[in-house]
Amino acid sequence: MDRLIQGYKHFLADVFPQKRSQFRLLADSQAPQxxxxxxxxxxxxxxxxxxxxPGDLFIARNVGNVVPPAVSADADGVTATIEYAVEVLKVKHAILxxxxxxxxxxxxxxPQALQALPKAKRWLRHVEAAFFHRQPLDPADGAAAELASLIRGNVVAQCANLKAQPSVAWAINDGLLTVHGWYYDILSGRIERYDDKTRRFAPLLEGQ
Ligand SMILES: [Zn+2]
Known part of the structure; x- marks a missing residue:
């Protein structure tokens, strides 16, 4: 915790003053893209x-980067955030x-790992669709290839749920919103994007 407090002191003393005018512009409105x-x-x-x-990304985070299915009647933080981003903020891009x-x-x-975690166990039912969208094993992932193929499959599954959200479907149909599916590799920093046409992931940047 001490390290975070030190970080905040640094922010107040050095970072905030440099960005003061930016925060002033953003103090009572935001327009993230x-x-x-x-x-x-x-x-x-x-x-x-x-x-x-500041002001660039409207972010929704949860365990497993899940978007619950559009048919779910339950209110949840993710779909409420999506609805607000699309309907009110009019974001042009949604990256999952x-x-x-x-x-x-x-x-x-x-699944045994979730025995003592009833909330997580219930939430993570939403990632089971990943098994239907598993991607080919990539030798570059080494021993983690099976897991990585499932993680990529989960991106595809959750993107489908995202596109099925009513506000998102309408915005896509009107040409106002583009949905992107990404896979981020922690070890290399590499990002891959899902290509709807080939149904495969490819480097976000050419030649990576
Ligand atoms: Zn994760």
């Missing part, structure tokens, strides 16, 4: 990875980003 949905995992740092700053070594998909491969 991008909704970013990712896992709660501490190793995924969207602003750092994308060089984003999974990541290597994701504990949520490890649990899907080893």
């Amino acid at each position: 991008c909704l970013f949905i990712t896992c709660a995992d501490s190793r995924v740092v969207p602003d750092l990875i994308l060089g984003a700053g 980003c999974g990541h290597s070594d994701c504990g949520a998909l490890k649990a899907a491969l080893d």
Whole structure:
């Protein structure tokens, strides 16, 4: 905790003054262009990875970067966040980003691990659809290839749920919103994007 307090002191003394005018512009409104949905995992740092700053990303995080199915009648934080981002903020892009070594998909491969975690067990039923969208094993993933193929499959499954949200479906239909499925590799920093046409993942940047 001390390290975080020190970090806050640094923010107040050095960072905030440099960005004061930016925060002043943002103090009573925001207009992010991008909704970013990712896992709660501490190793995924969207602003750092994308060089984003205040006002850039509207972020929804949860274990397993889940988007519950549109047919679910339950209110939840993710779909409420999506609805607000699309209907009110009018974001132009929605990125759903999974990541290597994701504990949520490890649990899907080893359900016993969730015995003592009833809430997580219930939530992670939403990642079971990943099994239907498993991606080919990639030798570059080494011993984690099976897990990585399932994590990529989960990105595909959750993107389908995202696109089926009523607000998202309407915005896509009107040409106002594009949905992107990404896989982020913690070890290399590499990002892959899902290609709807080939139904495969490929490097986000050419030649990576
Ligand atoms: Zn994760």
